[in-house]
Amino acid sequence: MDRVTLNDVALRARVSLATVSRALNQPALVRDSTVRRVREAAADLNFRPNLVGRNLRARTTRTLGVVLPTLTNTVFADCFQGIERATRLQHYSVMLTTTEYRVEDELAVTEELLRHRVDGLILTVASAAESPVLDMLDCEKMPYVLVYNQSPRPHRQTVSVDNRIAARDAVGHLISIGHRSIRMVTGDFRESDRAQLRYRGYRDAMRAAGLVPQPPVEVPLHTAVASGALAQCLRGRDPASALFCSNDLLAISVVSGLLRLGLHVPDDMSVVGFDGVDLGALLYPALATVVQPSRDIGESAVDTLLARLRGDVPGRSIVLGHSLRIGETAVRFARRPTSQVIRSPNRRK
Amino acid sequence: MDRVTLNDVALRARVSLATVSRALNQPALVRDSTVRRVREAAADLNFRPNLVGRNLRARTTRTLGVVLPTLTNTVFADCFQGIERATRLQHYSVMLTTTEYRVEDELAVTEELLRHRVDGLILTVASAAESPVLDMLDCEKMPYVLVYNQSPRPHRQTVSVDNRIAARDAVGHLISIGHRSIRMVTGDFRESDRAQLRYRGYRDAMRAAGLVPQPPVEVPLHTAVASGALAQCLRGRDPASALFCSNDLLAISVVSGLLRLGLHVPDDMSVVGFDGVDLGALLYPALATVVQPSRDIGESAVDTLLARLRGDVPGRSIVLGHSLRIGETAVRFARRPTSQVIRSPNRRK
DNA sequence: TACCATCCTGAAAACGTTTTCATCGGGCGA
DNA sequence: TCGCCCGATGAAAACGTTTTCAGGATGGTA
Numbered sequence: 188m189d190r191v192t193l194n195d196v197a198l199r200a201r202v203s204l205a206t207v208s209r210a211l212n213q214p215a216l217v218r219d220s221t222v223r224r225v226r227e228a229a230a231d232l233n234f235r236p237n238l239v240g241r242n243l244r245a246r247t248t249r250t251l252g253v254v255l256p257t258l259t260n261t262v263f264a265d266c267f268q269g270i271e272r273a274t275r276l277q278h279y280s281v282m283l284t285t286t287e288y289r290v291e292d293e294l295a296v297t298e299e300l301l302r303h304r305v306d307g308l309i310l311t312v313a314s315a316a317e318s319p320v321l322d323m324l325d326c327e328k329m330p331y332v333l334v335y336n337q338s339p340r341p342h343r344q345t346v347s348v349d350n351r352i353a354a355r356d357a358v359g360h361l362i363s364i365g366h367r368s369i370r371m372v373t374g375d376f377r378e379s380d381r382a383q384l385r386y387r388g389y390r391d392a393m394r395a396a397g398l399v400p401q402p403p404v405e406v407p408l409h410t411a412v413a414s415g416a417l418a419q420c421l422r423g424r425d426p427a428s429a430l431f432c433s434n435d436l437l438a439i440s441v442v443s444g445l446l447r448l449g450l451h452v453p454d455d456m457s458v459v460g461f462d463g464v465d466l467g468a469l470l471y472p473a474l475a476t477v478v479q480p481s482r483d484i485g486e487s488a489v490d491t492l493l494a495r496l497r498g499d500v501p502g503r504s505i506v507l508g509h510s511l512r513i514g515e516t517a518v519r520f521a522r523r524p525t526s527q528v529i530r531s532p533n534r535r536k
Numbered sequence: 537m538d539r540v541t542l543n544d545v546a547l548r549a550r551v552s553l554a555t556v557s558r559a560l561n562q563p564a565l566v567r568d569s570t571v572r573r574v575r576e577a578a579a580d581l582n583f584r585p586n587l588v589g590r591n592l593r594a595r596t597t598r599t600l601g602v603v604l605p606t607l608t609n610t611v612f613a614d615c616f617q618g619i620e621r622a623t624r625l626q627h628y629s630v631m632l633t634t635t636e637y638r639v640e641d642e643l644a645v646t647e648e649l650l651r652h653r654v655d656g657l658i659l660t661v662a663s664a665a666e667s668p669v670l671d672m673l674d675c676e677k678m679p680y681v682l683v684y685n686q687s688p689r690p691h692r693q694t695v696s697v698d699n700r701i702a703a704r705d706a707v708g709h710l711i712s713i714g715h716r717s718i719r720m721v722t723g724d725f726r727e728s729d730r731a732q733l734r735y736r737g738y739r740d741a742m743r744a745a746g747l748v749p750q751p752p753v754e755v756p757l758h759t760a761v762a763s764g765a766l767a768q769c770l771r772g773r774d775p776a777s778a779l780f781c782s783n784d785l786l787a788i789s790v791v792s793g794l795l796r797l798g799l800h801v802p803d804d805m806s807v808v809g810f811d812g813v814d815l816g817a818l819l820y821p822a823l824a825t826v827v828q829p830s831r832d833i834g835e836s837a838v839d840t841l842l843a844r845l846r847g848d849v850p851g852r853s854i855v856l857g858h859s860l861r862i863g864e865t866a867v868r869f870a871r872r873p874t875s876q877v878i879r880s881p882n883r884r885k
Numbered sequence: 886t887a888c889c890a891t892c893c894t895g896a897a898a899a900c901g902t903t904t905t906c907a908t909c910g911g912g913c914g915a
Numbered sequence: 916t917c918g919c920c921c922g923a924t925g926a927a928a929a930c931g932t933t934t935t936c937a938g939g940a941t942g943g944t945a
Binding site: 202203204205206209216217218221240242243244245246 | 892893894895896897899900901902
C-alpha cells in the first residue's frame with residue numbers, strides 16, 4: 188500500500204509538511220537547497236501526491252466529465268480521443284460515461300459525475316432543445332459545452348459542424364451530379380437532434396432544386412438494415428437513385444444491404460453518409476460522406492470549457508468546417524436500364 | 537455553485553452532522569422519523585454528497601482505472617462499455633485513459649490514475665510479459681486485471697480468449713476447406729502480444745497439417761493496407777489463397793485492398809479476421825472472423841477485480857470462449873484459373 | 886546600533902465526509 | 916427501586932492536501 192504522505196516526506200527531509208507542499212508545487216517560494224532535499228526525500232519514499240486530498244482542499248478537481256451516447260460509433264470515440272489529448276495537455280483529467288442512447292439515463296450519469304465534483308462537463312445529449320440534464324446544469328450554473336448537438340438557445344454553447352448546411356451540401360452534391368430522386372435514411376429521430384437537422388438540410392437541398400423532399404426512411408439503429416426498408420426506396424413510380432444516410436455506420440450498413448440485394452453501388456444506387464469515420468475511406472467502394480472533424484470537436488470543446496472555467500465570458504458556439512469526401516459510393520446518375528433486374532449478389536460469373 | 541454540505545442539511549434538519557451522514561447512508565441506525573426529516577431537508581436543499589470528501593475519509597474511491605490502447609478499434613470500445621456497465625451495477629465509477637498505442641505512455645497515464653487513488657486497474661498493455669507498468673503495479677501491490685493480454689506469469693491475472701488456440705482454429709478452418717497456401721497479415725508485433733500469440737496459432741495450425749508456415753506480413757496499423765504488401769502475397773511460385781489477419785480492422789482493410797486490385801473476395805482470395813466486431817457482420821461480403829466476447833471480457837474483468845478488492849484470493853486467469861463466424865469472405869478453395877488475370881475493379885459490365 | 890524589508894519556514898486551519906467514542910434517556914429484569 | 920443494556924444522538928478526530936498567517940533569520944540602510 189502507498190501510505191506515504193506529505194508528512195512522511197517532511198519527516199525525512201527534516202522540514203515541515205507545508206514546506207514540502209511548497210517545494211513540490213511552487214519551488215520558487217523555497218530555497219533551492221531545500222527543494223533539492225525535499226525532492227530527494229520524495230523520490231526515496233516513492234511519494235505519490237494524493238489528488239483526493241488536494242481536490243478536497245482546493246475545492247476543484249481539475250477533472251472534466253464527459254457524457255457521450257456510445258463509443259461503438261467511432262465518431263464519438265475519435266471525439267473522446269481529442270478530448271483526452273487536450274485535457275492531458277492542460278493537466279486536467281477526464282471521467283467518461285456513456286448512455287448507450289438511453290435518454291432516460293442522461294440525468295443519472297451526469298449526477299454521478301457531479302458527485303465526483305468534476306469542474307465542468309462535455310456532453311452530447313439526445314436533444315439540446317429539450318433536455319432535463321441541461322436544464323439541471325443551467326439551474327446549477329455548472330459549466331458545460333455540448334459536442335455535436337446544436338442548440339436553438341444561444342447560451343447553450345456547442346461545438347459542432349453546421350449539420351443542416353452540411354447535409355444540404357451533401358444532397359446538393361448528389362443533385363449536382365444528376366440525381367433527382369433522393370431519399371434520406373435515418374435512425375430514430377428521438378435519439379439524435381443531429382439527424383433531424385440533417386433531414387432539414389436534405390429538404391433544403393431538394394427544394395432549392397425544385398424537387399420534392401420525401402419523408403425519411405427510419406430504420407432501427409445499429410442493426411443490419413432490414414432489406415424491407417431498402418426495398419421501400421426502390422419501389423414505386425419514382426424509385427430512388429441515391430440515398431443520403433444520417434450517419435456513416437448506417438450508410439455502411441445500407442451499402443451492404445444493397446449489395447446483398449444484388450444491386451451495384453454506386454451504379455444502381457448512390458449512397459452518401461455523414462460523419463467521415465476513417466473506416467469509411469478504407470472500404471471498397473470507399474464511402475462518400477460528409478466529414479466532420481471529430482477530434483477537433485473534442486479538442487475545441489475542452490479549450491472552450493477550460494476558458495470558461497478560467498472565468499472567460501461564455502462566448503458563442505463554435506461551428507467547425509465540414510467537407511465532402513467524394514468516395515466511390517456516389518456517382519453521376521445515369522438513366523437506368525429500362526427493365527431493372529434484381530440480379531443475384533455479385534458472385535463471380 | 538453547490539456549496540450545500542452535510543452541515544447545512546444538519547442545521548436545517550436540526551440534528552447533528554453525524555446523524556445526517558448516518559441517516560443517508562445507514563438509515564437503520566437512525567430513528568425513522570429522523571431519517572424522514574433528514575431526507576426532506578436534503579431534498580429541500582438539493583444536497584449532493586461530495587465524493588471527494590467521502591473518498592478522502594474512506595481512503596477508498598470506489599473508482600476503477602482503465603487503460604486501453606485506443607477506442608477507435610471497436611473491440612476496446614465494446615470492452616469499455618462492458619466495464620462501464622458492470623461497474624455501474626456495483627456502484628463503482630471508472631476513469632478511462634488511452635495510450636493510442638504509445639507504449640512509452642503506459643506508465644505515465646497509469647501513474648496519473650494512481651494519483652487519483654483508483655482502487656484498482658483494468659488494462660491492456662502492449663506486452664504482458666515485459667511491461668514496466670505491470671512491474672510497477674506488482675511492486676506496489678496495486679490490484680489489477682489485464683484484458684486481452686495473456687501473460688506467462690500466472691500471478692498477472694488476465695481475462696481473454698485463448699488467442700493461440702483461437703487463431704489455430706481459424707487457420708484450421710481455412711485448411712479444412714481446402715486452403716494450402718495461407719499467410720498471416722499483422723500490424724506491428726511490438727504493439728500487441730496478442731498478435732504474436734495469434735501468429736503462433738497460425739504456425740500450429742499449418743504445422744499440424746503438414747504445411748509450411750510463412751513469415752508474417754507486417755503492415756503499418758490503421759492505414760490503408762499498402763497494395764505492395766498484398767501483392768507480396770500473390771507473387772511467387774506459391775501464391776496465397778487465403779489470408780489470416782490479426783484483427784478485424786486490418787482484415788477489412790485487406791479485403792478492400794484486394795477488391796481494389798481487381799480481385800474477387802473470396803473467390804480469388806479468402807480472408808479471415810480476428811475480433812468479431814459488429815461491423816464486420818454488416819459488411820458485404822460479411823467478414824469471416826474469430827469472435828471474442830468483448831463486452832463479457834470487460835464485465836468479467838470488473839467482477840474479478842472487485843472480488844479481489846473485497847479480499848478474495850487472486851484466483852486464476854479467465855479464458856472466455858471464442859467462436860468462428862463463418863462469414864462470406866472465406867470460401868472453399870477451388871483450383872484457380874491457369875492464368876490468373878488481375879482484372880480491373882468490379883465496375884459493372 | 887537600530888530599523889526595515891526580504892526571504893524562508895512552520896503552525897494551524899480548512900476542505901466535506903465517515904466513524905469512533907461518549908452521553909443520555911428509557912425500558913426491562915431482578 | 917436499582918442496575919443494565921440498548922437505541923439514538925452528538926462531539927470530535929481523522930483522511931491528505933493547500934494556504935494563510937506569523938515569526939525568525941538575514942542583509943541592507945540610515
